[in-house]
Amino acid sequence: MNLFSSNIVFDPALPVWAMITVLIAGLLFASIGIFASWRSGVLRLLAITALAMLLANPTKREAETTPLEDIALILVDETASQSLDGRDEITTKAAEALQSKIKALGNIDVETIPFSGADETRTVNAVRQAIADTPQRRLGGVFVITDGQTVDADEANTPTIQDAPIHILTTGRDSETDRKITLVNAPRYGIVRQSVRxxxxxxxxxxxxxxxxxxxxxxxxxxxxxxxxLREAVPVGTEAGFDVPLNRPGQTIIELEAATRTGELTTRNNIAVLPITAVRDRLRVLLISGEPHPGERVWRNLLKSDPAVDLVHFTILRPIDKNDGTPVDELALIPFPQDELFIDKLDEFDLLIFDRYTYRGVLSSFHFDNIARFVDKGGAVLIASGPEYNGPLSLAMRRNLSFILPALPAGAAIEKAFRPAISKLGQRHPVTANLKDGDIWGRWLRLMPVTQLRGDTLLTGPDGEPLLILDRIGEGRIGLFLSDHVWLWARGFDGGGPHAELLRRIAHWLMKEPELEEEALSLRDENGTLLIERRSIRNEVPEVIVEHPNGDTETVSLTETDPGLFNARVTDAETGLYRATSDDLFAIGAIGLGTIPEFQNVVSSGGALKPLADATLGGVFAIRSANNVTLPEIRRVKENSKTRANANWAGITTRSAARIESIKDAPLVPAYLWLLIIMLTLLGAWALESGRFSSRKTQ
Structure with a gap:
């Protein structure tokens, strides 16, 4: 049905400033006339008024309009937490029933708008977006069907509409419960050998x-x-804690899992995962130099150049063949603190290096026994040997130490030029893999032959003789360098070689740096794809068992992409935490957020969104009764009403918006009539001022 309305508007013939100027000039002119003759002055004032109306051009405007229906929005929460406890079914029923109730009021256009989110719910943002996309003059009300949990609740106090109420309809049961675990103090970094709380x-x-x-x-x-x-009972609602020892660098993954509560909504928030990265404050290295040789300072220069290394260096210079009866405790300017270093404070060091050390009676069998225990309990020892490794004064002849060595001497030094080569195993090991320019390395001139007992040979010399052997002993590690000519690379002899990178990798592997572990498993997010990566020195690796966030397990086969590097990808991976095991290796990774906000708080609540309803005079209603829906009564309310909801009903504002179909303008008074009035009043004023009316009266 079309309606007609009319009103008077002005369409000035001149700009406003020109209109004001003309009126001021006319009023001054009329005022002068009034002082001369009030009768003629009044007529001139009427002429000026008629001129102003002529210039203002008053117009009668008639508009043909069509009434428009008010709009009611129903926002449907389809986020992940709405799938719990049948809330999605309640939501569907509520949306259908609410739509029917609103349409029954008549003259209302109902729009249903779903909003979703796998990682988090942003209800306030969804409401604002829906309002922004709706004609404001027609919006009569907004109904949000949700569980009430949202991460943007702090923005609920600033709605984008005031003329229409926002009503919150929650879908949870009155009796629902949930258990969750929250990390109160969760440090992400720590120092090796120190505990974090x-x-x-x-x-x-x-x-x-x-x-x-x-x-x-x-x-x-x-x-x-x-x-x-550990498995222990903890009181609910009380903060508890524990100390985590960080015994090695790299990542330590802490998992806390609370037992399931009977009838709780979900167990996804019963688990908290905390990766703690342990870093070394300072690397403490004890370097013992023995037989003097040209490369003696290579290790010292390398370690001193690293600001993160605390180096303690002792050099024993007395030649091995000198026998002049000098007591051992008088062989140095200061007494060598063998007991302090190798008994009292040995555990304070991360790495012990023997550089061409020869037994000279300074260290006793008890000291060597303590060194062996140091390695077995997690310490690291590197022996860089030369000709002194063969013979009765060799470290290999010390019974308390020899049993941890990966190789024993097998004769005098081989004095011939050779180029160090990476073994097949070394090509897969992270210590020697990808060392640059291996085909043009400079030559070395000496190698100690050995009988290898165990360990991994990463570098070889002439005829495949072992040059670098790395081995694990108990919880510790040991390395054996079977040549003292690495210094030739440092001096650039025959083109040199990557001595600094090689020695750095050896030292860091001995100190258990994670990036140099030869057997490792990792998971990481690669643009929504779960990348499973396995490093191994073996030619084949077993399958990886992957546990998905929903608890399902999957067995994944790996493909070798580079020597020693295997991987696989899980595409379209679900957001959340993944666990993987392969042999005795374990890894945790996350797609998106590890513990997603969507499942941190899942109990239904109207409190978070109540400020949004209060600011628009809307209401908050719990609509679930068992598995049924109980909606409030829906009413029409006036636009200026101060009450738009109470405990039993929710209002929709009547907006009475209309669409203009056509507009017709017609002059309120014809222009010639204003001109006639101006002419007659000016003639009358002229006649009065000329005395024509007064002269006739005198005759």
């Missing part, structure tokens, strides 16, 4: 996030790098 709290929550005071405790299991180390 991790604290957490377990909460049992009911509807609207109310803490349940039922006095329960929860059993919590603590896993470190995939291995369970």
């Amino acid at each position: 991790v604290s957490f709290r377990i909460d049992d929550l009911g509807r609207d996030g109310v803490a349940l005071a039922d006095g329960q405790s929860s059993e919590v299991s603590l896993r470190v790098n995939g291995e369970e180390v």
Whole structure:
């Protein structure tokens, strides 16, 4: 039905400033006339008024309009938490029933708008976007069907509309409960050999996030790098903590899992994962130099150039063949602190290096025995040997130390030129893999032949003789360099070679740097794809068992892409935490956020979005009754009403918007009539001022 409305508008013939100028001039002219003759002055004032109306051009405007329906928006929360406890079914029922109720009021256009989010819910943002896309003059009300949890609740106090109410309809049960674990103090970094404090709290929550005071405790299991180390009952609602020792550099993965509470909504928030990266404050290295040789300072210069290394260096200079009866404790300017270094403080060092060391009676069998224990408990020793490695004064002849050595001497030094080569195993090992320019390395001139007992040979000399052997002993590591000519590379002899990079990698492998581990497993996010990477010195590796965020497991086969590097990809990976095992290796990785906000708080609540409803005079309604929907009554309310909802009903504002179909303009008074009035009033004024009316009266 079309409606007609009319009003008067002005369409000035001159700009406003010109209109004002003309009126001021006319009023001055009329004022002068009034002082001369009030009768003629009044007529001139009427003429000026008629001129102003002529210039203002008053117009009668008639508009033909069509009434428009008001709009009601129904926003449907389809985020991941709405799939819990049948909330999605309740949401569907509520949206259909609400749409029917609103349409029954008549003259309302109902629009249903779903919004989703796998990682988090942003309800306030969804409401703002829906309002921005709707004609404001027609919007009568907004209904949001949701569980009430949102990460942008702090923005709920600033709605983008005031003339229409926003109503919140929550889909949770009154009796729902959930248990969650929260990390209170969660350090991401720590120092090797120091402990970090991790604290957490377990909460049992009911509807609207109310803490349940039922006095329960929860059993919590603590896993470190995939291995369970503790299982203990912890009171609910109380902060608890523990100390995590960081015994090695790299990442330590802490997992806390609370036992399932009967009837809780989900167990996805019962697990908290904390990766802690341990870094070394300072690397402490003890360097013992023995037989003097041209490359003696190579190790010292390399270690001193690293600002992260604390180097303690002792050199024993007394020639091996000198026998003049001088007591051992008088062989140096200061006494060699053998007991302090090798008994009292040996455990404070990360790496012990013997550079061409020869036994001279300074260290006793007890010291060597302590060195062996140091390695077995996690320490690292590197022996850089030369001709002194063969013979009765060799370190290999010390019974308390020889059993941890990966190779024993097999004769005098081989004095011939050769180019160091990376072994087949070394091409797969991260210490020697990808060393540059291996085909043009400079020559070395000496090699100690050995009988290899165990360990991995990474570099070889003439006829495939071992040149570099690395081995693991207990929890520690040992390296054996079977030539003292690495200094030739440092001096650029015959083109030189990557001595600094090689020695750095050896030292860091001995100190257990994670990036140089030859057997490693890792997971990482690569643009939404889960990349599984396995490093190994073996030619074949077993399959990887991957646990998905939803608890399902998958067995994945790996493909070798580079020597010693195997990987596989899981495409379209679900957001969340993944666990992987292969042999005794364990890894954790995440796609997106490890612990996604969507499942941190899942109990239904109207409190988070209540400020959004209050700011627009809307209401908050719990619509679920068992598996049924109970909606409030829907009413029409006036636009200026101060009450738009109460406990039992929700209002939709009547906006009465209309669309203009056509507009017709017609002059309120014809222009010639204004001109006639101007002419007659000016003639009358002239006649009065000329005395024509007064002269007739005198005759």
